[in-house]
Amino acid sequence: MQFTLADSARLIDASNNFTLDSAAIQRRVKQWQTLLLGYEGCRVVLTADSGINWILVDLACLTAGILLTPLPTYLSEAQRSAVLTKLQPNLWLSDVEITDVACTLLEEFDGLSLYRREVNSNVMVAAGTQKITFTSGSTGDPKGVCLSARSQLDVALALKARVEHISESSARHLCLLPLPTLLENIAGVYAxxxxxxxxxxxPDALRGFSGSRLTAPQRLLQLISAQQPKSLILVPELLKMLIQAASQGWTVPTSLEFIAVGGAYVSPALMKKAASLGLPVYQGFGLSECGSVVALSDTPPKYATESVGQPLACRDVQIINGELVVNTPFLGYLGEAHSATQQVYTGDLAEWTAHGALRILGRRKNMLINSFGRNISPEWVETALTDSGVVQQAMLLGDAQPYCGALLFAPAEVSDIKLDEVVAKVNLQLPDYARVVSYHRLAAPFSVQHSTLTDNGRLRRSRIEQCYAPQISALFTGDKYELLSIPA
Structure with missing residues (x-):
């Protein structure tokens, strides 16, 4: 696939300022292509921390037509095993030693170890698939979204044009999201x-990340201050952290010209507050099935509205029965026959503004999207809790929140200590973004009589949220970020 790297393009490692110019990038990409093709790489898995080598491998596969599946490091072992079973990759690149899966070390190159796996069965992958991106998954078995090289580059080129309309200066982008995140991969690297x-x-540690969570915000702030980037990509939770930091005295770099935020809803009030603090935030909308970004606002931040902007030039969208539909070929999901389609129904309710921009109104289905942009099916976690035999009823909460909370009912004979132990044990089975961080123990169970259950025993979620509004609010109070040493 043709990827025309501009002459002035550079890759910079923030940990040591090691820099590759355009010519060096192309040389290293060719070396990776020679290595992978020499070992007959047809389905390659990449599990590595964010770094220059990650990008070089990605570009090598993109331009050589090698199918690459970059896996987030925060997937649980069960999720990773499910991916390997579905994909059956013949090569695996990793920055740590692999000991729990049968494979053979071939060689080490450029800081990564290359392993061969014995493929046990043929895997049918949709024709034209170059990349399979696995999101966090709404359940324990995340879907693999099959993407063509063309669909990825169409979005990257359209984003390049849209951002150049907003900022005419040369790009200097700092990648804050993990590189396996498709949004950062395409909008933060390719464009x-x-x-x-x-x-x-x-790397994660320098960005203050542990797994999928930001655990050391001071490091992230120090990195931004040190690198003086012109652009960033954020999920809402990171935006809230930057706003809090700026409110407490952190000096927002004057270099910042463009901050894209996506993954979950951001209110106009929050956008305008960010702008008043010197954070030029532009909201967008997208989904992996469409190559990430579908629309991006170019409205000056101080005039922010609920709009996510007009669709990119490469994306034709319409609203059918209130639902946003993207008219684009989608190759389908790995391991799911007949999932390819010419139209992607997003599951989001939307409407057009008077200026031809999109306004997202909410989710059609009952899905939680936390403020880090992770999709979580509440039934998945609720079932894990009730399967314990101790928790009789559970309702998961956490839409647009940084973590999950829950309403739980257990019989009176179950002590609070025992309930704590059960929740902790269930959490060990879940990836970090789906774990129950706080919960409220119910004094009485949900019931049909109180209209909190349907006749067939399903949760009436809206009614429960109304009945327990104070208790739910208490689950998400408190300051998650302790910004005690804010860099100037």
Missing amino acids: PLLAGGDVIVA
């Missing part, structure tokens, strides 16, 4: 490189 800009990468 800036095509525009001839700098792409700055840093």
Whole structure:
């Protein structure tokens, strides 16, 4: 696939300032292609921390037509095993030793170890698939979204044009989200490189991340201050952290010209507050099935509205029965026959504004999307809790919140200590974004008589949220970020 790297493009490692210019990037990409093709790589899995080598492998596979599946490091072992079973990759690149899966070390190159796996069965992958991106998954078995090289580059080029309309200066982008995140992969790496800009990468620890969570916000702030980027991509939870930091004295770099936020709803009030603090935030909308970004606002931040902007030039969208539909070929999901389609029904309710922009009104289905942009099916976690034999009823909460909370009912003979132990044990079975961080123990169970259950025993979620509004609010009170040492 043709990927025209601009002459001024550079990759920069924030941990040591190691830099590759355009010519060096192309040389290293060719080396990776020679290595992978030499070992007959047809389905390659990449599990590595964010870094320059991650990007080089990704570009090598993109331009050589090698099917690549980059896996987030925060997937649970069960999720990773499910991916390997479905994909049956013949090569695996990792920055840590692999001991729990049968494979053979071939060689080490450029800081990564290359392993061969014995493929036990043929896997039918949709024709034209170049990348399979696995999201966090709404259940324990995440779906693999099959993408063509063309669909990825169409979005990258359209984003390049949209951002150049907003900012005419050369790109200098700092990657804050993990690189396996498709949004960062395409909008944070491809688009800036095509525009001839700098792409700055840093490992999880330097960015203050542990798993999928930000655990050391001071490190993230220090990194932004040190690198003076022109652009960032954030999920709402990171935006809230930056707003809090700026409110408490953190100096927002004057270099910042464009901050894209997506993954979950952000209110206009929060956008305008960000702008007043010097954070130029633009809201967007997208989904993996469409190659990530579908629409991006170019409205000046101080005039922010609920709109996510007009669709990108490469995306034709319409609203059918209130639901946003993207008219684009989708290759389908790995392991799911007949899932390919010419139209992607997003599951989001939407409407057009008077200016031809999109306004997202909410989710059609009952799905939680936390403020880090992770999709969580509440039934998945609720079932894990009630399967314990101790918790009789559970309702998971956490839409647009940084973590999950729950309403739980257990019989009176179950002590609070025992309930704590059960929740902790269930959490060990779940990836970090789906774990129950706080819960309220109900004094009485949900019931049909109180209209909190349907006749067939299903939760009446809206009614429960009304009945227990104070208790639910208490689950998400408190300051998650302790910004005690804010860099100037």
